[in-house]
Amino acid sequence: MAGKEVKFGAISLIVAISLVLTACSSGNNGQTSSAAGASSSPGASTAAGASSGAELTKITQVTNWFAQPEHGGQYAALAKGYYKDAGLDMTIQPGGPGVSATQIVASGQAEFGMGQADEILLARQNGIPLVAVAAIFQKNPQGVMFHKGKLKDLSELNGHKMYVGSGSAFWEYLKKAYKLDQVQEMKYTGSLANFVAEPDSATQIYVTSEPYTMQQQGVDVDYFLNYDLGYKQYGNILFTTEDYLKKHPDIVKAYVEASVKGWNYYKDNSDEINKVLQETNPDLKLEAMAxxxxxxxxxxxxxxxETNGVGFMSKDIWEGLQKQLVDLGILKKAEPIDDVYTNEFLPVK
Structure with missing residues (x-):
């Protein structure tokens, strides 16, 4: 999908440093609310459930891109009333170019955000105390796409072009792990035109999107998932701040449980919810979303x-990713990993 370089989870060093230097602002354009007009202030009331007659707690979550299947469960929870049932007046604010969920949540303009695991670690290093409360993707959908039959191993990319966002943490890892010292790095712009015209090139992708685009154009491709190449990080992390989590654990729990319920619904009813996504993002095509x-x-x-339910996070995965980023010099040091994430608010399976 054109423009996905902005959301491509591996955050650049420049962006990581600027997180604490840049003041953030965000309008309400494109926001979707489950109970427009509720008068409670963000986080002011206890999430007690609509059936109790309590006033809904007004909260906002910022996704990491425009509405699409990677956000299907969040929109399912909104459309089916799961957030409302949990006592939440939910507004979903779509991400997009120039929208930083970490900055918006850190500033208090939204209670919850969505991002990648490495973004959480980098934000914390730069003084933004975010905490991951669920990982929607057990395997991050980031990958490297190439023309079918051209690569059997990523090391064979040496001597060829790779379209990639500058400073991407996943790419720094892959270069070191696969000794990619002879790759011609080309700026990724979101367009696949150059990749299509150059049969020996490769490009960063989301495996849920770009392979379909190539299929529609009659271009035979294959891909490696970054996770399977060794860069094991979670995708579409749901996060909040340490302060909000400590002050409003009941709201965090209500939010996480409703979100997980939404993803379980989306699994078997994606065709229904994809139409909701299309209403929010008219550029989406139902075939591509399917x-x-x-x-x-x-x-x-x-x-x-499979065993622990949607959203579960492993200490081994978090520690492994942190070690990789420290080894690359992207993180200065390893902090106690238990401060970075928690499974406490996930529903008991």
Whole structure:
């Protein structure tokens, strides 16, 4: 999908440093609310559930891109009333170019955000105390796409072009792990035109999107998932701040449980919710969303989620990612990993 370089989870060093230097602002354009007009202030009331007659707690979550299947469960929870049932007046604010969920949540303009695991670690290093409360993707959908039959191993990319966002943490890892010292790095712009015209090139992608685009254009491709190449990080992390979590654990729990319920609904009812996504983002095509929903299913519901449920996070995965970023010099030091994430608010399976 054109423009996905902005959301491509691996955050650049420049962006990481600027997180604490840049003041953030965000309008309400494109926001979707489950109970417009509720008068409670953000986080002011206890999430007690609509059935109790209590006033709904007004909260906002910022996603990491425009509405699409990677956000299907969040929009399912909104459309089916799960947030409202949990006592929440939810507004979903779509991400997009120039929208930083970490900055918006850190500033208090939203209570919850969505991002990648490495973004959480980098934000914390730069003084933004975010905490991951659920990982929607057990395997991050980031990958490297190439023309079919051209690569059997990523090391064979030496001597060829790779379209990639500058400073991407996943790429720094792959270069070191696969000794990619002879790759011609080209700026990723979101367009696949150069990749299509150059059969020996490769490009960063989301496996839920770009392979479908190539399929529609009659271009035979294959891809490696970054997770399977060794850069094991969670995708579409739901996060809040340490301060909000400590002050409003009941709201955090209500939010996480409703979100997980939404993802379980989306798994079997993606065709229904994709129409909701299309209303929010008219550029989406139902056929492309159907492809994305199918492609992402094993990445969300497989792995540890099979046993522990959607959103579960492993200490080994978090520690492994942190060590990789320290080894690369992207992180200065390793902090106690238990401060970075918690499974406390996930529903008991």
């Amino acid at each position: 492809y994305g929903a199918k492609a992402e299913e094993p990445l969300i519901f497989g792995g540890d989620a």
